[in-house]
Amino acid sequence: MSTDLEAPLTRRRARALHAARHALRVPPVPRDFRSDIEGLRALAVLAVMLWHAGVPLPGGFVGVDVFFVVSGFLMTSLLLEEGRARGRIDLGRFYARRARRLLPAALAALAGTALLTVLFLPRGRWGEVGGDLLASATYVVNWRMAWRSVDYLDLERAPSPLQHYWSLSVEEQFYLVWPVVLLLVLVYAAGRARVFSTLTWVLTLGLLTGSLLVSWRWTLEEPAAYFVTPTRVHELMLGAVVALGARAWPRLPRAVAAALGWLGLGLVGVAFVVITAQTPFPGLWALLPTVGVALVLVAGPAAGGLGPVALLRARPLQWVGRLSYSLYLWHWPFVAVAAEMVHVGRGGPDTLPVHWGLLAVGLSVLPAWWSFALVEDPVRRHGRVLAARLPPGVVVRRTLRLGVNCTLAGAALGLALLLAAPQSETEQAARWRTPDVVEQLRSPVGADTLAVGVDDPAPAEAGGGTGPVVAASAGSGASDVLGEPPPVVQIPERVGDLAVPLQQVPDDVPVLEPEECFVALGGTRVGVCEGGDPEGEVTVALIGDSHAGMWMTAMDAIGRDRGWRVLAMTKSSCPPARGLVVERSGQAGDYRQCTRWQQRLDEALVRESPDVVLLSSASYGTTGDEKVAAGLGARIDMLLEEGMRPALVRDVPRAPFDVPACLLENEDDVPRCAFDREQGLATSGTGHDLLAEQRPGLPVLDLTDAVCPGRTCSPIVGEVVVWRDSNHLSATYVRSLRDVVEEQVSPVVLADRLGEAVRSGVAVGTGR
Structure with a gap:
C-alpha cells in the first residue's frame, strides 16, 4: 500500500501542491465577525432612511457611500483569503455566495414593489416602473437612471419606487469584474507573492485614482454622474486598499488606532451634516465619508474597546445592522408610494412632508423584517447546510441556478407590469413634425373648436349638457358679432374617442430637428x-x-406657410435668462450646465x-420671481442691443397633476x-408677470384663453388632450393653436419688418 508521498504526480495533484505552496506566500486576511462593521451598516441605512423620510439630515444620502467602502473591503478580503487558502479564486463559488446572499431578498423586494405599484400608483406609471423593475432585476438600473438623467436628489418629482436599486447595480457590476481582475493577477503571479502584492496594489491604486478623477470631472459636467459606475469605483477601491493592508493594521499602537477610528467616525458624522443636496456629489466631496469609513475599518483590529466599536456595538445598532440590507430594499418603495399619495410634484407639496415620510419608513420595517426572517436569513443558513452535506461543485451549481431563477423571476415581473400598463406606440412613432392626425381624423379638433373674440365670463351651465362647462375665448373673431350667445366648451364626462389615443398622449411631443438639438440636463452646448x-x-x-420648445409645432407650420425661417434654441429646465444661477431643488450643486448654456x-x-x-x-419657484425676471430682462437688453426684437410667450397654466395619468384613472x-385656471397660472412661468409689469413696452404673447377658456381648465378640448403631462401642452393641441399663435406673432414680425418701435399693446392678451 503506497503512501501519499508515493502517489503518482497527476495533473490534479500537481495543481493541489502548487496551491499549497502558494497558500504559504499570500498574507492572511482576518475574517472574524466585526461588530464595528455591523454598526457602520446600521448608521448608513438609518441615515438614508431618515433622509428619504424628509428628516433634516442634509447629507443622509451619503450612507450609500458608507456601504460602498464596506463592500469593497469585505469582498476584497474574501477574495484575498480564498487566494491565500486555495491558491486560486473560484469564480463560480464566489458568484454563488453573492447570489445566495443578495438575490432572493432582492426578488422579494421587487415582488413587493410590483404589488405596491399595482395597488397605489396610477396605471400611467406602470410602464415606467415595469421598465425600472426589469432593469433592477438585471442590475443595470443605474445606467437606466443615468440615461434618463434622473436626479436622485430631486425630491420634488414623483420618484420611481425602484430608484434606490441603482446602488445595488453598482455593487453587482463591481462583483462581476473585480474577482476576474484579481484572478488574472493571481494566475500571472504564479505563486510569486511579491509580484501578486505589487500588481494588486498598482491596480487598486490606479483604479482608485482614475475613478476619483472621473468622478470629480463628471460631477461638474453631468447630473448622471451620480449613478454611473465609473464615478463610484474609487469608493469600492478604498475598501480594497484597507483589505490589502490588513496585515499591517493590527500592528498600530492601540492609542493611535483608537484616535484614527474616532476621527473616521467623526468624518462620517460630519458628512451627514455638511454635505447637502446642493453639494457637487460624488466628486471630491465623496472622500469625506469614504475616508472616514476607511479609517474606522483600519482602526478596528488594533483599537479594540477604545475605538468606535465601543459605540457601534450597541445592541440596537447591531439589530439594525443585521437588517440593513432588507431595510434598504424595502423602505424606498413605501416612501415613493407616500409621495404619490400626497401628489409630490403633481400639485401637492413640493417635498414629502416629514410625518408622511416617517410613517412610510416606519411601515417598511415590518416587511423588511419578514423578508429577513423568512427569506434572507433562511436562504443563507440553508447554504451552510448544503455545504456540509453536498460536494462543493453541486452546491455551487445549485446556488447559481437559484440566482439565475431569481433574476429571471424579477425580469418576468417587470415584463408583466410593462404588459399590464396602458399600451402606447413607441416614442418615435408617436412624434409628428406636423400632426396630420389633426386634419385627417377630426377637423376641427382641439383649439379649432373654440369660439373667437368672446370675453371670459364666469362659468355657466350649458342647457342639456352632461358636465361642467367653461366659456371659450381664443383671440379675436366674430361669433358675437352675429348676435349669438357666448359659446362654451364643455368638460366631457367621459374620455371618449380622442384624436390622439390617451395612452399615446405622453409621447405627443414636438419634433425638434436635427436630432439632439434640444439640449438635455447635462449638456452645455447650444443646439439649433x-x-x-x-x-x-x-x-x-x-x-x-x-416650454419654449413646445411651441415649435405651431411655429413650424406658420413658418412654412408665411415663409419664415424658424429656429429653436432650448435646453431642459433652463430659462433663457442672462446671468442667472438657477436653483433646482435637489440638484447636486447649482445648475452649472444651465449657466454655461x-x-x-x-x-x-x-x-x-x-x-x-x-x-x-417654465416655473422656477426655488429661484424666485425677482431673480428670473431680472435675468430675462438682461436677456431682452442683450437682444435689443444686437438689433433683435424680443417678445415674451406667457407660460400656460400648470396642472396640479399629470393630466394623462389622471384621465387614465378617471376615464x-x-x-x-x-x-x-388662476391656481394654474400662479404656479407657471416664474417671473413672467413681473417682467411684463417692469417692461410695459414688451410684447407679451398670451395663449391662456385658447388653452384654458374659462375659470376652470378642461383636460380635453375638441377631442384633444391639452396637456401631455402636468405642464407641457401636447404637440397636437399646440398644432390646433396654429391660427391663434400666428395672430399674435404676426404683428411682432410685422413691426420688425417695418422698423417700427415695439408698441405696448401689440399682440397682448391679458389671459385673466
Whole structure:
C-alpha cells in the first residue's frame, strides 16, 4: 500500500501542491465577525432612511457611500483569503455566495414593489416602473437612471419606487469584474507573492485614482454622474486598499488606532451634516465619508474597546445592522408610494412632508423584517447546510441556478407590469413634425373648436349638457358679432374617442430637428433646431426651456406657410435668462450646465441673428420671481442691443397633476381632472408677470384663453388632450393653436419688418 508521498504526480495533484505552496506566500486576511462593521451598516441605512423620510439630515444620502467602502473591503478580503487558502479564486463559488446572499431578498423586494405599484400608483406609471423593475432585476438600473438623467436628489418629482436599486447595480457590476481582475493577477503571479502584492496594489491604486478623477470631472459636467459606475469605483477601491493592508493594521499602537477610528467616525458624522443636496456629489466631496469609513475599518483590529466599536456595538445598532440590507430594499418603495399619495410634484407639496415620510419608513420595517426572517436569513443558513452535506461543485451549481431563477423571476415581473400598463406606440412613432392626425381624423379638433373674440365670463351651465362647462375665448373673431350667445366648451364626462389615443398622449411631443438639438440636463452646448421655411427672409427664434420648445409645432407650420425661417434654441429646465444661477431643488450643486448654456446662448444668437426672438420658460419657484425676471430682462437688453426684437410667450397654466395619468384613472369622470385656471397660472412661468409689469413696452404673447377658456381648465378640448403631462401642452393641441399663435406673432414680425418701435399693446392678451 503506497503512501501519499508515493502517489503518482497527476495533473490534479500537481495543481493541489502548487496551491499549497502558494497558500504559504499570500498574507492572511482576518475574517472574524466585526461588530464595528455591523454598526457602520446600521448608521448608513438609518441615515438614508431618515433622509428619504424628509428628516433634516442634509447629507443622509451619503450612507450609500458608507456601504460602498464596506463592500469593497469585505469582498476584497474574501477574495484575498480564498487566494491565500486555495491558491486560486473560484469564480463560480464566489458568484454563488453573492447570489445566495443578495438575490432572493432582492426578488422579494421587487415582488413587493410590483404589488405596491399595482395597488397605489396610477396605471400611467406602470410602464415606467415595469421598465425600472426589469432593469433592477438585471442590475443595470443605474445606467437606466443615468440615461434618463434622473436626479436622485430631486425630491420634488414623483420618484420611481425602484430608484434606490441603482446602488445595488453598482455593487453587482463591481462583483462581476473585480474577482476576474484579481484572478488574472493571481494566475500571472504564479505563486510569486511579491509580484501578486505589487500588481494588486498598482491596480487598486490606479483604479482608485482614475475613478476619483472621473468622478470629480463628471460631477461638474453631468447630473448622471451620480449613478454611473465609473464615478463610484474609487469608493469600492478604498475598501480594497484597507483589505490589502490588513496585515499591517493590527500592528498600530492601540492609542493611535483608537484616535484614527474616532476621527473616521467623526468624518462620517460630519458628512451627514455638511454635505447637502446642493453639494457637487460624488466628486471630491465623496472622500469625506469614504475616508472616514476607511479609517474606522483600519482602526478596528488594533483599537479594540477604545475605538468606535465601543459605540457601534450597541445592541440596537447591531439589530439594525443585521437588517440593513432588507431595510434598504424595502423602505424606498413605501416612501415613493407616500409621495404619490400626497401628489409630490403633481400639485401637492413640493417635498414629502416629514410625518408622511416617517410613517412610510416606519411601515417598511415590518416587511423588511419578514423578508429577513423568512427569506434572507433562511436562504443563507440553508447554504451552510448544503455545504456540509453536498460536494462543493453541486452546491455551487445549485446556488447559481437559484440566482439565475431569481433574476429571471424579477425580469418576468417587470415584463408583466410593462404588459399590464396602458399600451402606447413607441416614442418615435408617436412624434409628428406636423400632426396630420389633426386634419385627417377630426377637423376641427382641439383649439379649432373654440369660439373667437368672446370675453371670459364666469362659468355657466350649458342647457342639456352632461358636465361642467367653461366659456371659450381664443383671440379675436366674430361669433358675437352675429348676435349669438357666448359659446362654451364643455368638460366631457367621459374620455371618449380622442384624436390622439390617451395612452399615446405622453409621447405627443414636438419634433425638434436635427436630432439632439434640444439640449438635455447635462449638456452645455447650444443646439439649433430648424423648422419653417429654410430659405425664409425672416428668422424667428424660440429660446428657453422645453416650454419654449413646445411651441415649435405651431411655429413650424406658420413658418412654412408665411415663409419664415424658424429656429429653436432650448435646453431642459433652463430659462433663457442672462446671468442667472438657477436653483433646482435637489440638484447636486447649482445648475452649472444651465449657466454655461446661457453664456453660450449669447454667441449662438449673434451667429444666427434672428429678426424676432420669442422667450419662454417654465416655473422656477426655488429661484424666485425677482431673480428670473431680472435675468430675462438682461436677456431682452442683450437682444435689443444686437438689433433683435424680443417678445415674451406667457407660460400656460400648470396642472396640479399629470393630466394623462389622471384621465387614465378617471376615464368615466373627466371633470375630476379639471383644475382652477388662476391656481394654474400662479404656479407657471416664474417671473413672467413681473417682467411684463417692469417692461410695459414688451410684447407679451398670451395663449391662456385658447388653452384654458374659462375659470376652470378642461383636460380635453375638441377631442384633444391639452396637456401631455402636468405642464407641457401636447404637440397636437399646440398644432390646433396654429391660427391663434400666428395672430399674435404676426404683428411682432410685422413691426420688425417695418422698423417700427415695439408698441405696448401689440399682440397682448391679458389671459385673466
